[in-house]
Amino acid sequence: MGEPSSSDVVIAGGGPTGLMLAAELALAGTDVVIIERRSDQTVDGSRAGGLMPRTLEVLDQRGVADRFVSEGQLHPFVGYGGTTLGVADFPTRHPHLLALWQGDIERILASWVLDDLGVPIVRERAVEGLTQDDAGVDVEISDGSILRAGYLVGCDGGRSAVRKAAGIGFPGVDATTSWMIAQVDMDDPEVGMRPEGGGIGPVDRVNGGSPYGVVLKEVEPQPGGAAPSLDELRAALRVAYGTDFGAREPRWVSRFTDMCRQAQTYRAGRVLVAGDAAHIHPPQGGQGLNVGVQDAVNLGWKLARVAAGTAPDSLLDTYHEERHPIGAQVLKNTLAQVALATGGDRHQALRDTVFELLAMDEPRRRMAGMMSGLDVHYDLGDGHPLLGRRMPDLDLSTAGGAVTVFALLHEARPILLNLGDPGAIDLGGWAGRVDLLDCSMVGPWELPVIGEVPAPEAVLVRPDGHVAWVAGPEAPSLPAVITTWFGPANGSS
Numbered sequence: 001m002g003e004p005s006s007s008d009v010v011i012a013g014g015g016p017t018g019l020m021l022a023a024e025l026a027l028a029g030t031d032v033v034i035i036e037r038r039s040d041q042t043v044d045g046s047r048a049g050g051l052m053p054r055t056l057e058v059l060d061q062r063g064v065a066d067r068f069v070s071e072g073q074l075h076p077f078v079g080y081g082g083t084t085l086g087v088a089d090f091p092t093r094h095p096h097l098l099a100l101w102q103g104d105i106e107r108i109l110a111s112w113v114l115d116d117l118g119v120p121i122v123r124e125r126a127v128e129g130l131t132q133d134d135a136g137v138d139v140e141i142s143d144g145s146i147l148r149a150g151y152l153v154g155c156d157g158g159r160s161a162v163r164k165a166a167g168i169g170f171p172g173v174d175a176t177t178s179w180m181i182a183q184v185d186m187d188d189p190e191v192g193m194r195p196e197g198g199g200i201g202p203v204d205r206v207n208g209g210s211p212y213g214v215v216l217k218e219v220e221p222q223p224g225g226a227a228p229s230l231d232e233l234r235a236a237l238r239v240a241y242g243t244d245f246g247a248r249e250p251r252w253v254s255r256f257t258d259m260c261r262q263a264q265t266y267r268a269g270r271v272l273v274a275g276d277a278a279h280i281h282p283p284q285g286g287q288g289l290n291v292g293v294q295d296a297v298n299l300g301w302k303l304a305r306v307a308a309g310t311a312p313d314s315l316l317d318t319y320h321e322e323r324h325p326i327g328a329q330v331l332k333n334t335l336a337q338v339a340l341a342t343g344g345d346r347h348q349a350l351r352d353t354v355f356e357l358l359a360m361d362e363p364r365r366r367m368a369g370m371m372s373g374l375d376v377h378y379d380l381g382d383g384h385p386l387l388g389r390r391m392p393d394l395d396l397s398t399a400g401g402a403v404t405v406f407a408l409l410h411e412a413r414p415i416l417l418n419l420g421d422p423g424a425i426d427l428g429g430w431a432g433r434v435d436l437l438d439c440s441m442v443g444p445w446e447l448p449v450i451g452e453v454p455a456p457e458a459v460l461v462r463p464d465g466h467v468a469w470v471a472g473p474e475a476p477s478l479p480a481v482i483t484t485w486f487g488p489a490n491g492s493s
């Protein structure tokens with residue numbers, strides 16, 4: 001098959017964010033292509049080590065969560081600043097962290113997106129520049145060709161060429177601390193976490209043994225330094241443990257820092273950024289990949305509709321409005337976690353105090369809600385507590401039988417659930433844009449962190465699983481809300 005010369009949407013970068021965005025666009029029928037620098041999906045080193053509850057939920061909304069769950073290990077907690085926060089009591093079908101390395105996550109994602117959904121990917125090419133006009137973007141590819149796109153999304157990682165070429169600022173906090181990270185063979189090392197963060201653990205979490213993953217905070221921080229050598233790693237191990245455990249055969253040795261930066265805007269005209277291209281931060285708490293995938297799920301359905309001309313261009317602005325605050329919150333909580341993992345008596349006292357607070361139920365639930373992604377709330381105005389929050393995966397009864405909310409979201413289409421009198425809602429000219437289901441639900445409506453909320457008469461659920469409207473005396477008119485998110489009724493202009 002020849003390479004395309006134009007596409008409605010070009011995605012730069014086929015990492016976790018780019019793949020998830022491609023899936024969302026493909027489900028909506030958008031013409032999309034990924035340009036990817038790597039020759040295959042192999043990931044250097046371990047990188048991300050797991051999927052958070054909300055990420056598992058968004059994958060479940062597309063019917064593919066089981067593919068990931070069947071290959072990893074479930075833990076009833078998430079990490080925070082050197083301690084763990086229980087999530088087992090949250091009302092979700094995924095009250096756990098799924099331990100799974102990024103290489104496996106990308107392999108499973110790629111098999112769904114590239115093989116099952118058939119998204120084309122052009123490998124061993126990089127996006128190097130862009131020029132945008134009112135009608136589209138000329139995307140400059142490393143082989144000298146130009147690809148014409150309606151929209152370009154930079155999912156090309158922390159050093160994003162797209163972000164730079166679009167002139168999007170990347171302000172933040174400079175690095176003060178650095179860690180070595182490596183995978184090496186070792187003889188019976190001391191496995192476990194260290195008080196200042198990091199530690200040693202087998203790469204194969206099920207069978208154990210060599211090779212081991214090592215993360216070591218550096219005594220002399222190297223904020224801008226290149227990858228360390230094996231000798232430097234050995235020396236650092238001797239400082240930390242008194243021995244280097246015979247470290248040898250490095251599979252991978254690298255360094256990361258506590259630098260935090262966030263794109264000033266997630267949108268510059270027809271160019272958008274998502275994932276690490278939009279926010280970078282240290283890996284404390286294991287959030288980067290998760291937030292990137294969730295960026296993609298927020299952006300995908302909006303971009304699909306704007307690219308197709310069925311929704312107003314302003315819909316794309318809501319991507320920045322909704323996701324930028326989430327990214328800012330992640331930067332803030334990773335900075336706090338780095339501070340908590342700092343050595344010395346004063347920080348030990350801080351750690352003891354914070355951990356004492358987190359042992360209490362309310363603080364634990366608040367922080368676990370944030371780290372798990374289950375507390376995400378987009379500001380869609382005042383109203384019912386469901387508004388802007390994730391729709392719970394409830395068991396619904398319908399005339400056609402039992403169905404779960406997430407099963408209704410597999411095709412990434414908006415759905416209006418009428419929980420009141422059957423036939424009470426008529427979608428009129430929006431019938432093709434939004435699905436309507438008469439249904440009922442027996443049992444409590446419960447949200448993580450918040451608890452039980454009043455049962456609604458009707459809810460409009462966006463393709464990303466967030467609630468856009470809840471029926472009620474104070475609620476805005478349904479046609480106005482549908483027009484905002486999904487465009488005017490068929491036949492109107």
Ligand SMILES: Cc1cc2nc3c(=O)[nH]c(=O)nc-3n(C[C@H](O)[C@H](O)[C@H](O)COP(=O)(O)OP(=O)(O)OC[C@H]3O[C@@H](n4cnc5c(N)ncnc54)[C@H](O)[C@@H]3O)c2cc1C
Pocket residue numbers: 012013014015016017018035036037038046047048049050102125126127128155156157158160161162181256274275276277283285286287288289290291292
């Ligand atoms: C040590 C470490 C531990 C981590 N632990 C966790 C964790 O436990 N949990 C977690 O959620 N996250 C973790 N992360 C973060 C996670 O790895 C990233 O947040 C995640 O990979 C971001 O995905 P992305 O798709 O946005 O970017 P990337 O994974 O960086 O993917 C970008 C893609 O774009 C390609 N590319 C780059 N430039 C171009 C270009 N110009 N043109 C075309 N293609 C291009 C690259 O080849 C790559 O495939 C960790 C990271 C590190 C370094």
